[in-house]
Amino acid sequence: MRLMALEFRGVSFRYNRKTTVLDGFDLRVSSPATVLLGPNGAGKSTLMALAASQLKPLDGTVTWKGRSPTARRDVRAYRKAVAWLPQHITPVPGLTVREQVAYAGWLKGMNRADAWKASAVTLGRVGLDKLADRRSHQVSGGQLRRMGIAGALTHHSELILMDEPTAGLDPTQRKVFRSLLEQLADDVHILVSTHQTEDLADLYQHVVVLDRGTVRFHGTTAAFHAMADSADSAEGPRERAEAAYTQLVGEEI
Numbered sequence: 032m033r034l035m036a037l038e039f040r041g042v043s044f045r046y047n048r049k050t051t052v053l054d055g056f057d058l059r060v061s062s063p064a065t066v067l068l069g070p071n072g073a074g075k076s077t078l079m080a081l082a083a084s085q086l087k088p089l090d091g092t093v094t095w096k097g098r099s100p101t102a103r104r105d106v107r108a109y110r111k112a113v114a115w116l117p118q119h120i121t122p123v124p125g126l127t128v129r130e131q132v133a134y135a136g137w138l139k140g141m142n143r144a145d146a147w148k149a150s151a152v153t154l155g156r157v158g159l160d161k162l163a164d165r166r167s168h169q170v171s172g173g174q175l176r177r178m179g180i181a182g183a184l185t186h187h188s189e190l191i192l193m194d195e196p197t198a199g200l201d202p203t204q205r206k207v208f209r210s211l212l213e214q215l216a217d218d219v220h221i222l223v224s225t226h227q228t229e230d231l232a233d234l235y236q237h238v239v240v241l242d243r244g245t246v247r248f249h250g251t252t253a254a255f256h257a258m259a260d261s262a263d264s265a266e267g268p269r270e271r272a273e274a275a276y277t278q279l280v281g282e283e284i
């Protein structure tokens with residue numbers, strides 16, 4: 032069986048001549064729930080977009096279970112297995128929530144009937160069954176993100192990449208989303224970039240800290256928190272995470 036791991040090997044990427052974001056970058060993420068932290072401009076979104084095959088490395092490879100989105104024979108399987116939840120989800124005009132979820136399955140190669148059937152189940156899983164018939168442009172930001180997850184579950188993604196999934200959500204929506212992430216961890220891998228450090232240990236087994244295209248820390252959440260043990264102010268989980276982060280990056284989240 033191929034190992035469930037996302038690997039960046041010798042990856043280089045720049046947007047233009049001046050902005051090199053990654054240069055010979057290596058990272059291997061294999062834990063089911065990993066959080067990616069880093070200051071603004073660290074390269075988190077770029078890393079996620081490369082893993083989502085929205086961007087192409089100038090050099091090196093990105094693989095999931097040994098498959099690369101840039102290899103012709105792998106591209107379909109890779110895109111089916113790896114789902115991408117960008118920060119801003121654009122609803123397809125005119126489609127209902129359920130239609131859009133089924134559409135996500137169809138886009139990944141499912142037949143219409145299977146995608147439609149699966150969409151009812153996955154909407155239930157994300158708690159949106161009551162909104163299934165509502166137009167997708169008439170739901171809130173948090174509901175849109177849950178709809179995106181339902182789409183990823185519909186085509187049985189193995190890894191869901193999420194860029195700042197709780198940004199801009201009110202505390203109630205954030206709580207709903209976090210409990211959904213907790214449930215997801217049972218059967219799908221997640222890689223989440225975030226600035227929200229509260230209760231990292233409840234959700235993630237591993238932490239990656241990225242700073243200017245370099246991995247400053249990669250280890251268990253317990254090891255990450257342990258770095259803050261000597262800090263006086265590190266009382267609650269959030270404070271401990273922030274203290275650990277500050278030690279690594281030298282600034283607050």
Ligand SMILES: Nc1ncnc2c1ncn2[C@@H]1O[C@H](COP(=O)(O)OP(=O)(O)OP(=O)(O)O)[C@@H](O)[C@H]1O
Nearest residue numbers: 046047050052069070071072073074075076077078
């Ligand atoms: N489309 C683009 N064109 C040119 N430069 C870009 C583009 N997108 C990002 N960059 C630059 O690439 C670098 C990495 O940006 P990226 O968005 O990946 O960082 P980030 O860690 O996600 O930051 P944030 O937390 O602010 O979202 C930054 O210097 C940024 O200014």
